[in-house]
Amino acid sequence: MDYVTLNNGVKMPQLGFGVWQVKDDEATAAVTKALEVGYRSIDTAMIYKNEKGVGEALQATSVPREELFITTKVWNSDQGYENTLRAFDESLERLGLDYVDLYLIHWPTPQFDDYVDTYKALEKLYQDGKVKAIGVCNFEIEHLQRLLDECDVKPVLNQIECHPYLAQNELKEFGAKHDIFIEAWSPLDQGGEVLQDEVIKSIAADRNKTAAQVVLRWHLQNNTIVIPKSVTPSRIEENFDVFDFELSEEDMAQINEINRNRRKGAHPNDMNKR
Ligand code: NDP
Numbered sequence: 268m269d270y271v272t273l274n275n276g277v278k279m280p281q282l283g284f285g286v287w288q289v290k291d292d293e294a295t296a297a298v299t300k301a302l303e304v305g306y307r308s309i310d311t312a313m314i315y316k317n318e319k320g321v322g323e324a325l326q327a328t329s330v331p332r333e334e335l336f337i338t339t340k341v342w343n344s345d346q347g348y349e350n351t352l353r354a355f356d357e358s359l360e361r362l363g364l365d366y367v368d369l370y371l372i373h374w375p376t377p378q379f380d381d382y383v384d385t386y387k388a389l390e391k392l393y394q395d396g397k398v399k400a401i402g403v404c405n406f407e408i409e410h411l412q413r414l415l416d417e418c419d420v421k422p423v424l425n426q427i428e429c430h431p432y433l434a435q436n437e438l439k440e441f442g443a444k445h446d447i448f449i450e451a452w453s454p455l456d457q458g459g460e461v462l463q464d465e466v467i468k469s470i471a472a473d474r475n476k477t478a479a480q481v482v483l484r485w486h487l488q489n490n491t492i493v494i495p496k497s498v499t500p501s502r503i504e505e506n507f508d509v510f511d512f513e514l515s516e517e518d519m520a521q522i523n524e525i526n527r528n529r530r531k532g533a534h535p536n537d538m539n540k541r
Contacts, residue, residue, distance in 0.1 A: 283308030
């Protein structure tokens with residue numbers, strides 16, 4: 268497992284396990300399997316409605332708490348300073364933890380203009396030692412810039428949709444400049460078209476690896492944090508088995524060329540669900 272060092276000195280596994288669309292009663296088995304395989308970082312959210320199931324796996328594992336890296340997120344309808352503090356306590360209780368490693372704002376929902384207040388609640392949680400690091404999801408450059416201008420603690424990362432068909436080069440450049448990691452959600456394009464791409468498939472055949480492994484390797488070599496999701500035990504193993512090969516510069520360049528700036532999820536400025 269490779270680790271990255273976040274801008275506040277905290278170490279985070281570069282490869283983690285996502286659990287969006289995993290039902291609460293399936294989450295315990297999926298997370299237990301992931302921990303057995305070697306994953307140490309788990310990415311959930313209040314809105315996934317599986318913090319309890321994730322928490323059950325965390326209580327049962329023999330992996331020490333300090334080796335785990337647990338992320339959850341404040342949902343849009345809980346934004347605002349006081350609401351966020353309350354929502355955090357509720358997440359903590361469902362997870363059965365006394366701190367989380369990373370707490371994220373799920374979407375900026377700029378139409379409501381309260382993500383700065385929400386972020387100030389995250390700063391308070393960080394200062395109180397209830398979270399080891401704070402960050403955001405789905406923030407565009409203008410949203411990140413406001414946090415840099417109006418808040419004290421820099422976000423450690425920005426979790427955004429990112430895969431070879433949505434390379435997110437501008438946000439990557441901004442992140443690199445400000446020491447804010449990119450964490451890719453839907454890193455495998457939700458198991459979609461990217462895994463059928465001829466360029467990816469041909470590199471995979473040459474390397475004797477799968478298309479998913481090549482895509483994950485592309486993320487890792489771009490210094491991106493990844494959190495692939497699977498409820499299929501063989502895929503949970505496959506997605507972790509990416510540390511024994513490297514893509515060449517030419518492979519990386521070829522994959523960079525298939526970018527289409529094509530999203531599967533919402534554009535952050537269009538997500539106004541509360
Ligand atoms: P992924 O890109 O991780 O793809 C998951 C899908 O791909 C599942 O259908 C899975 O199927 C399939 N899959 C997994 N591994 C393989 C493989 N090796 N070969 C072929 N198919 C495979 O998509 P997600 O959208 O789940 O993103 C990952 C995580 O990012 C989420 O789980 C969540 O934690 C986070 N996220 C955050 C968002 C945000 O707004 N902050 C938004 C969306 C996601 P199966 O499970 O059946 O094996």
